[in-house]
Amino acid sequence: MFKVLQKSVGPASLSLLTFRVYTAPKQDSPLKNSMKVDKLSLYSVPEGQSKHMEEPRTQLEEGISHLVQWGLDSYENLQNAPPGFFPRLGIIGFAGVVGLLFTRGSKLKKLVYPPGFMGLVASIYYSQQAIMFIQVSGEKLHDWGLRGYIVIEDLWKENFQKPGNVKSSPGNK
Structure with missing residues (x-):
């Protein structure tokens, strides 16, 4: 067990040590190939070569933006709801639940009754x-x-x- 710890702790502890490395040019080498920092393309911006062009929106992006806008508009309408809106909404939803109660045994009734009841009650209010x-x-x-x-x-x-x-x-x- 001690050998396993020794082999794993040794390299791990060496990774925590920091070393500084200093370099100096050789005395006999000429500096002919050296460049200034502002001459490197990494530090300078080429002039007149880059042009930003925005890509057209894809159909998916358009659909998502419409969906998000619809959600924001709905949220704003719910924040500034007219008086009596939420009680009406509750009664219309309750009519849908009542429609579900009448649908025992038939899948067709489950598709027709709840929206029909909700539509009927909504048509009374609106x-x-x-x-x-x-x-x-x-x-x-x-x-x-x-x-x-x-x-x-x-x-x-x-x-x-x-x-x-x-x-x-x-x-x-």
């Missing part, structure tokens, strides 16, 4: 915003319905209404 939301959503649903109708109509015309492309029916043999 009726103008609910009306605007319903109008915009209705317009979007109408547009999606028209697009779907057009796609189905085009598919129907391509496959079933081409001349000469009449499908054989059981009566035509």
Whole structure:
């Protein structure tokens, strides 16, 4: 055991000692290759060669900056909340919990009831915003319905209404 300690403590204790090393130029060597400190490129800045160009933001950086800005705006809105905001928020959240209580046994109900109850209670408190939301959503649903109708109509015309492309029916043999 003592030998192990002696072999490990010896080099460790030598690492704690400090030594100063002084050097001097040889008397017979000429100083032809010496340079002044300000001539070294490490200490001087090249003029006119460097130009700072900022790289464009990536999509990830843009997304993170939007997320951070949304968080800061939300924090500021919560700090300066209008009177009665937090009780309303509590009641809307409670409506979501009540919606969860009614969802026993069905996964579809778990997806529909809590947001539906919360939306219903929120529409009571914020009726103008609910009306605007319903109008915009209705317009979007109408547009999606028209697009779907057009796609189905085009598919129907391509496959079933081409001349000469009449499908054989059981009566035509």
